[in-house]
Each structure stands twice: as structure tokens, then as C-alpha cells.
Amino acid sequence: MSIFPLIAIGSASLNDEGVALDVRYHLIVTKENKELLNTVNLSYKNYENLERLLPESLESNSLEKDFADKLSVNKNEKLIIHQMQADEPVRDIKDSYLKLYLMSLREAEPNSLNLDGLFATLPNNAWTNFGPIDPKELEAFRIKNGHVFVKSVDKFPCMTDYIVPSGVRIADASRVRLGAYLAEGTTVMHEGFVNFNAGTLGTAMIEGRISAGVVIGKNSDLGGGCSTMGTLSGGNNIKISVGEDCLLGANSGLGIPLGDKCTVEAGLYLTGGAKVEVLDDNGEIIEVTKASNLSGKSNLLFIRNSLTGTIQCRPNLKSVVLNETLHDND
């Protein structure tokens, strides 16, 4: 069942020239009047169904006045009433923020939305303790307002400045972008990182980096400083994923998709092109093959033999048990 079409109401921060720097949504409703977000108890119920809310030119609609009274829109802000009929390429900042919201609200899983054009619609903002500021206007703002703390200069904001999903811990909020999908029971430690259009599908301990497009299955553990190869930079075009009950050891790296119950030893970077000795239960070598040929298989343990330096793949006998105390995120 698609979440489209939907309507969203929020406000955009504007720079001095009136250009939108971000969009903060307060209400997102589907066609069936299912609320995906409602932070200020905005009422839409007197409208019989969503279709009436979706005329072609919403901004001139009477709706705007109705909602403007309920949303406190400041001088440097603009009321946004935005409809999205279907999952089409991203055309403007209203689209891009709405799609980022949908992922962080757990309404759309990573890799399920059309994100074409996303980057180009996002302005590069200085993110400060006063909200987003156009970098060109920062110095003037500083002179007028005194000390400004700049936490980031980026196209993407931190997720937690817009949404804090239930049942998660994020030890360093600057390392999770809006558009990250974090399932209930996810803990992202200080060294963890989650890009937009990426995340966890269940309880997980994340102390490593989840690159754009990468998805981690439930009950998996990404050790401190571990790396998952992304598709945005680095020239890689294989989508990396980690199945359920997997462990990526500290400072390890992953260049292939993993099945379930797999382990990559601490410190081992498994690239897709690495030749790997595959061993059976008795420790006998069955074959030598590229790691990429083992993509998606389950119950594998990858190590580098500490005496021969050979990367080996063995049947995985140990299973991951996440520490339950650590995952009670209430």
C-alpha cells in the first residue's frame, strides 16, 4: 500500500532574499487521512478527504490562511502546504525535505523512494544554534546577534533537529542525517554514523558508519569505526547491505552485501575484489574465489589468517548476542 498521494504542512526558513533554507513539516497526511506526522495537533479533519486538499495551486488556497493561524510562522519563515501525488523525482526543497522526513519517520525504507535530483534542491546551509543560516549572511548575523555556534555547513541537517524517532539512542546527533531510517531499539554510539537513505531495520548496535544506500538487518552489531562502502563516492556501484544477526568487528570494512549470521573479523577490510579461501567445517580449502562471489550468503565468518595473511571464509559457528541492557532505550 503506497503512502502516496499525501499532503504536508510546515514552514520554511528563509534567507534575506526569501529563498527557502529548509522545510520543517508539522503535519503529513495520506489520502486515507492516516497521519504520518502531527507535531502541533493541526486539525485537517473538517476536510472530508485528502482529494479536496489537493488542488493544483495550493498556495493560493484558503487552506493557507486556515493553517497560518495555527502554525506560528515567524517573519523569516514561510508557510508551506505541499502535496505529493506520487513518488516522482525530486523537484524542489519541499519534495526533498518531505522524502527525508518519510524515511526518518520510518514510513519509507531506504532505497524505496525516488531520490533523483535530491542533492541539487538542497542549499548548503550554516546550521547554527539559531537554526539554518545562509553562509553568505552568517557574518552579518553574527554581528547583529553576538556569538553564533556553527555546528555544520552542509546540505543535510541533523535528523534530531527535526525528528527524534522513538526507542533510539544517538550519542552524537551530528552523525545522523535527516533521511536516516533508525528502527526502534537502535543505538548509534559516538563513532557510529548514518547517512540519509540508509539505516537499520531492527534492534541494532551501530558504532560504525552506515553509508548512503546501506541497510542493516535486525540484531546486527557494527563495531567501532567499521566501514560500509557507499555508492555515492568511491566509484562503487554494488549496494552493500548487512543481514540479521551479523557482526562487523571494530575497524573492519565491508565491500559486499552480507546474508544473515555473518561475521567480519575486527580490523579486516573485505573488498569485493579480494580473493578469499573458502574453508569447510574441517578447515579444508574448498575453493578460492572473489569475495563478491559470496555476496548475500549466510553463516559466513571472514578472517585474515594471522600466520599466513590469507583472507579466509569459514562457516560461522558463533552467533551474535546483543546486550539487552544496552538496548533498552527508554
Next chain:
Amino acid sequence: MSIFPLIAIGSASLNDEGVALDVRYHLIVTKENKELLNTVNLSYKNYENLERLLPESLESNSLEKDFADKLSVNKNEKLIIHQMQADEPVRDIKDSYLKLYLMSLREAEPNSLNLDGLFATLPNNAWTNFGPIDPKELEAFRIKNGHVFVKSVDKFPCMTDYIVPSGVRIADASRVRLGAYLAEGTTVMHEGFVNFNAGTLGTAMIEGRISAGVVIGKNSDLGGGCSTMGTLSGGNNIKISVGEDCLLGANSGLGIPLGDKCTVEAGLYLTGGAKVEVLDDNGEIIEVTKASNLSGKSNLLFIRNSLTGTIQCRPNLKSVVLNETLHDND
């Protein structure tokens, strides 16, 4: 000499339901009237000795009124007068914050306190530029107060929001939790991290991660991005430590306790189960053994032979010399 019994006076931030989100202590005194902390020059001297301050139900005591006048307790705060008779398991948030304070105040070394039950007593807070906020109340707070910068959603706060120990530098404060023990002369660089119940016992350069329970001896250097295995997650139950005058190279990792004057080569992850060739002064192989069998030994250099891929342990001839200029933290 034990620091218990002790009495501590502070204030708790409350959520809208009156539940404590944190405790900020201002005065901590031992039985012998030794002040472990006194940030607002609270007077307790008119009380002859601590025993008089420790009746069973302190909160109804006249003390509360005495101190309430001296501490500025806001509407959303509650005065805390808390005694701790002995080092027993953690029962509530007053206990847990007091024990975290004792470690960051350098009054109790890591692994010296009973921390059973700690996690369960700590609520998961949104840590903001307005202090801790209950995540469930964040959206309402944002609407009321305008822009709120969330720096973390976690059970543990940053140490420096409560205590800045003397003679330390911490380049990224979000990476040192309250409960970290940082000796005078410690520098934690941007890539460094120190968990609670962990830290340094002397001058040290920390550019890697000190996991919970891990202790680093004086004059040691943890290179950028290096990992020390913790006992909280990952299924490891051996307590890792690093002796004096040691160097963990950049991007290395450590799965065994080290003695003094040891070096782990940059990029090498030394797990306890790794088989290691042990060489003598002449480069002759003496034995092949598991790394865990070398636990706690001094003067060892661990490398991966770049031609054979074998992990080797050699006598360590080079000693670490910390750059004195970098360690003048005044």
C-alpha cells in the same frame, strides 16, 4: 581509605511529570568533611560532622530548606540531598550520577566502583542547548521555545557539561561521557573517545577510543582511530588495559591487556585469538602462540610482517616520547 560514606547536594532537572532527567551535584563531602566537590561554596561547616547529615530520611530534613536558599533551584528542578553509606549497587539516578561524578572528579578509578544497575537508572534524554529534555516533550518544547539544538539522545551526558577536570584538553566534548576518568595532562583529540568507567591514569595523548572498563597508563599514546575492545558489547569478557609508555598506532586495535613499553603497529588489529609468531632479539622465532597468552607482558612490539602477512611479536626497542608542547594543557 574509602571515600564512603559521603553526602552530596545538588539539583535534578525534571520532565513535565516531575521525573528526574539528571542530577547536577554542587557539593560532595566525605565523612571526614573532605570536600570532593564544591562549586558554589555551599557551607556545610556549621554541621559538626557528616553523621549528623545522614539521618534516614534526608529529604524531609531541615537541611533541605537550608540549602534550597543557597542553591538556585528553578521551577523545573528539584533540590537533591543524597547520602551514600557504602559502595553498593546503583538504585536510582541519584546514585548513578554520584558515581559518575566520583570517577570524573578523579576520586574513584575506573573499575573500582560497583556500577551494577547503572544503565537501568539512567533515562534516555535529548541533550540540548537548553539542558536535558524528555524526548517525548521535545516537540512541545521546540514549539514553545523556538530553535532547539539537540546534540545527543542518550542515557549518558557529556562530561564537560558537568565537570571540566583541570589540565585536560578535549577537542570534541561530545566524545567524553560523564564517568570518564581523565588524569591531569590528558589530551583527547577529535577522534578520541572515552566512555564512562574508563580513562587515563597519567599524561596521555588519546586519538583513539577508550571503551568502557579500559584504562590507559601514563605516558601512553593512542593513535588516531585506534580501538580498544570493550566488555559491554561484542561478547568479550577480558578487561583490556594499556600500561605505561605504550603506543597504539593509528587505526590499530587491541584485544588483550598490554604491559608497559608496548607498541601495536599502525593498522594492526590484535585480537586475543590471533596466533602470533614471537621473535627474539636476533629475529629468530621462539614460539607461535595466541596473543592472549602475551597479556600483560611488557616491552613488546606487535607488527604484521608486510611480506608474509604474519603477525609477529618482537622485543620493543623504541620508546614513546610524548611531545611536551602538546601536553602543556594550561
Next chain:
Amino acid sequence: MSIFPLIAIGSASLNDEGVALDVRYHLIVTKENKELLNTVNLSYKNYENLERLLPESLESNSLEKDFADKLSVNKNEKLIIHQMQADEPVRDIKDSYLKLYLMSLREAEPNSLNLDGLFATLPNNAWTNFGPIDPKELEAFRIKNGHVFVKSVDKFPCMTDYIVPSGVRIADASRVRLGAYLAEGTTVMHEGFVNFNAGTLGTAMIEGRISAGVVIGKNSDLGGGCSTMGTLSGGNNIKISVGEDCLLGANSGLGIPLGDKCTVEAGLYLTGGAKVEVLDDNGEIIEVTKASNLSGKSNLLFIRNSLTGTIQCRPNLKSVVLNETLHDND
């Protein structure tokens, strides 16, 4: 053409004893009246040339009064009028901040300025949402002003709290120090880090750590968590650099200077002392040599053979292509 002599006008934050904690420059002008910085449109044009602005004791000069009116200097601040005749060792905080500014303003490349004495002139500050505070005065400030968010306790501030260079993205501002040199088109991701006196000379994707003294050529890509050896700590005295069109893979490390079009495989730490097999186009071993002997050479690919564990150097056939969308930092 030297930028010296120059004159700079700004303000210093003072602690309660009147000691300067930082210097924020608003105007920096060269002898030829070229403006290197002018954030508040301070007029110097009525002075015929810079020489008139450079008497020996500027602070008692009438200039001070002229500029005090134009700069809003608060009670805890002091007007700074500072001249620098030539690039001599750093004597005080006015010198050190001016040199850090010159690098972040892209007026002086890394390793081009005399930075002797820099560390000793920089006080260790608590960097907060209220600006720099003397750590000794932090507790009193907190009691007076309520919640204070400490983001760092360090001698160096974040660059973006002073300067945001054009055309850059910095996903986590706490990881770029004032004194970093970031060329137009540089993106520093969350895991990236740039120390002072270090940086990029052209478009670059930085997801790893650029240590003090290290310079990255244009069109190069530092993968997530990669390490470049610095000269400040670790006992290394060879200046590391990366040429143009290079790729350091994720979690890799570099201990030698690289020429152009070089790649270090993900997960490989290449120290200078590592013995390396050098292979020709046909995969034949030409020689075995220390990595340091390959310093500065171009078109090299460094990998660890996944079957033999040997570090090998091969001709680099693949060239790096940065994702243009990611580098449009407007």
C-alpha cells in the same frame, strides 16, 4: 609576493582577569591596501597607505578610538589593532590567531608560515555556546547564566566559528580547526578531520583525517576513517602529502608522501618502513623495497595481496572520478 607587512583589526574575548582568550579579526589589510578580510566594512581608506598605520606602539594610537566606534566591543572584550611586519615566530595570541586566519582565509598555504611558538601562545579554553570561557571561570559562569553547552576544551577553536570559506561543506564543524586551509570545492564529511596548518589545494572529498602539516592535492578522495600520519605526535618527522587524483581507501593509512594518481587500498595502512613488493605491468616482481623509497612517485596502486598477505605496489590503472553532484557546494 609576500602578504607581509599587514595590519589587522579585531577584538579579543577576555577572562575575568583581563587575559585574552581569543582574537576575532574583522579587518586584515596588506601594505598595498589589499583587503584579505573585511567582515564589517571597516574603513581604512582614509589612510593613505599602510605604513602610516604601523607605528611602533599602535595601541596608544588614535586609531584605536577611530575603530572602537565602528566595532562593537563588549565589556568583556578588548579592541585589537595588530601589525605584523614579517613572518617571524609567534610571540602572542594576536600573532597566532592572525596566522591561523591567514591559512583559513586561503592567503597562506599550509607549511608556508613560521608557526614556531604557536602552541604556547594559545590558552586552553572552554568553547561554549556563549563563546570562549576560561575553564577556571566556567562553573561561576554556569551558575550566573544557566545552562552552558561546552563543545570543546582546547587551545584551538573550530574554524567555522570564525570563518566559513566559500564553496565548502563541513558536515561536522567540530572537526575542522581554525588554521585549516580548505580549497573551494572541498567537502569534509562527518568522519573527516582537518587540523590547523593542513588542508586541501583543490576540489576534494575528505572523509578521513588530515593531520597537521599534511596537504591534499586537487581531485583527491580520502575515504572514511583513513589516516594520514602527522608530525606533531607519533615521532614521525617526514611530512606526508597526497598528490592530485589520489584515493586513500576507507580505513586505510598513509605514512609516506604520495605523487599523483595513486591509490591505497581500503584497510591497508602503508607505513614508511613497510617492505613492499613492486610489480610491473605484467605482474612480475621488479624489486622489494621500503615504502619510503616510493615517496612522491605517481601512478602507484598499493594493496595487500589477500592470498599471501604481502603488501604490493602495482601500476595504477584506474583513475579517481569525483562525483560532481557531491561537489557542487552552493
